[in-house]
Amino acid sequence: MNKRFLKFKYAAIRRYGEKRWTASNGVIEFNPNYTVGVSSFEKGEFGTENDIPYIVELSNGTKFLCFLHNYGKGAEDEILSDHGEVANSYAADTCYDKVKKSMNKLNGYDYGNK
DSSP: OOOSSEEEEEEEEEOTTOSSOEEEEEEEEEOGGGEEEEEEOOSSSOOOSSEEEEEEEETTSOEEEEEEETOOTTOHHHHSSHHHHHHHHTSOHHHHHHHHHTHHHHHOSOTTOO
């Protein structure tokens, strides 16, 4: 049974209209029916062997970077479910620390757009 709202812990967020990502350990509650897409994030080395980074884009333009523990690549369609929420809750804290230390990889190397 899928919940109406999911709570995911995120490592970085980019709200609608912002040009750059912000590193922040937070929790976002969202309705999975209002998501534009989910994709694995392969830029940078934020994840671990067991924790895979994903970017979720909401219909309001907000994007957030989250991790899922023991979730194989290609499982994007299952992320927005109870199982994805549980996998997100088990992601290692070290992943979130890596994002804070390497925000330039997430934002790209274009320092002219600050």
